[in-house]
Amino acid sequence: NAGVTQTPKFQVLKTGQSMTLQCAQDMNHEYMSWYRQDPGMGLRLIHYSVGAGITDQGEVPNGYNVSRSTTEDFPLRLLSAAPSQTSVYFCASRRGGQGVSPLHFGNGTRLTVT
Amino acid sequence: TQLLEQSPQFLSIQEGENLTVYCNSSSVFSSLQWYRQEPGEGPVLLVTVVTGGEVKKLKRLTFQFGDARKDSSLHITAAQPGDTGLYLCAGGSDNRLAFGKGNQVVVIP
Numbered sequence: 001n002a003g004v005t006q007t008p009k010f011q012v013l014k015t016g017q018s019m020t021l022q023c024a025q026d027m028n029h030e031y032m033s034w035y036r037q038d039p040g041m042g043l044r045l046i047h048y049s050v051g052a053g054i055t056d057q058g059e060v061p062n063g064y065n066v067s068r069s070t071t072e073d074f075p076l077r078l079l080s081a082a083p084s085q086t087s088v089y090f091c092a093s094r095r096g097g098q099g100v101s102p103l104h105f106g107n108g109t110r111l112t113v114t
Numbered sequence: 115t116q117l118l119e120q121s122p123q124f125l126s127i128q129e130g131e132n133l134t135v136y137c138n139s140s141s142v143f144s145s146l147q148w149y150r151q152e153p154g155e156g157p158v159l160l161v162t163v164v165t166g167g168e169v170k171k172l173k174r175l176t177f178q179f180g181d182a183r184k185d186s187s188l189h190i191t192a193a194q195p196g197d198t199g200l201y202l203c204a205g206g207s208d209n210r211l212a213f214g215k216g217n218q219v220v221v222i223p
Contacts (some may be wrong), residue, residue, distance in 0.1 A: 002157070025158075031209070042215035043202065050209060058210060088154050100145045100164060103204075103211065105156025 002026050006091050006106035011037045013081040021076040021109050023091030029104070030096030032074040033058070034066065035086040037108075043090065049074055050096060081113045117141070118203055118214035126220040130192050135217035137203030140183045144184045148177055151200040152215070160201075191219045 007022045025032065032046035035058075049068040056113030063085060063097060065077040074093075088110050092103040119138050125153035129135050137146065145164040149157035161170050163186060170177045174197075176189040190197055198221050206212040 015209070033123040033211075035213075040215065045210060045212070048209055056209070059212075092156070100147070101160050102147065102159035102162065102209070103149075103157075107155050 002058075004091055004093055004104050004106035006089075006109050007106075008064065008109060009107070010110050011112070013078075015024065015082060015113060017081050018077070018079050019081065021089055021091075021111070022074065022114070023074045023106060025074075025093040027093065027095075027104065028071060029093035030071070032068065032091065032093045033103070034058065034064070034074070034076045035090045037090060038087050046076065046089075053083050059111065083112075083113045085111065086113045087111060118205060118212060120201075120203060120214035120217050121218065123182075123215065124218045124220075126222065127193055129221055129223050130196060132189065132191050133193055133219065134183065134187055134189045135201055136187050136217065138212055140184065141204070141205075142183050143205035144183070145205065146179060146183075147204045147211075148186070149202040149204060149213075150190055151202060152198075157202055160184075188217075190219075195221045195223050197221050 004025045026075040030051045030108045035043040037043050044060045047066040050054045062074050088108045092105045130152045147162045148160045151157040161177045166181045168179045174191045177186045199215045204213045
């Protein structure tokens with residue numbers, strides 16, 4: 001199993017450009033989420049999904065859109081990139097249902113907006 | 115958002131020494147998770163603690179959940195260079211897991 005796969009690993013954008021960060025998991029996990037990690041700020045939740053067709057906002061959703069058309073994929077869209085969105089983005093998934101289950105993270109996408 | 119504060123932010127020790135890092139909150143958590151993150155990679159789960167007062171051991175790592183379920187500690191015995199990394203505690207609802215800012219640990223050979 002590949003686990004959680006994120007593409008691309010690195011991306012440089014100019015202010016105002018749009019792009020989609022890809023995330024795919026092959027563990028049949030119901031729950032998927034996006035975090036951003038910034039120095040001194042830790043990991044902050046952007047959006048999450050508890051299943052196909054269901055998404056919800058996290059702590060810092062502004063400037064980002066998500067959709068969940070399949071169980072496997074959870075892309076993150078930046079419609080008009082801003083320098084404040086320079087960060088490392090992590091996608092994570094876990095099995096659904098009640099009880100505590102671990103988050104499985106991808107290896108991140110490092111995004112720079114100039 | 116339930117705030118998790120980790121201390122110290124940065125710790126550098128010699129190989130063979132012991133260390134303890136802390137995760138504190140004013141909120142009560144039903145469970146806390148500890149992750150370790152290495153450069154260029156995503157966090158990886160080390161342990162989940164669910165019961166107040168619980169102690170879990172993972173080789174040389176000992177995790178404790180406070181009796182009131184508001185805090186947790188991680189103790190490393192005889193640290194090795196392979197223990198170097200960013201240690202993150204996490205808690206909150208299953209759908210909105212919040213993370214502390216992390217304890218950066220560097221073990222010098």
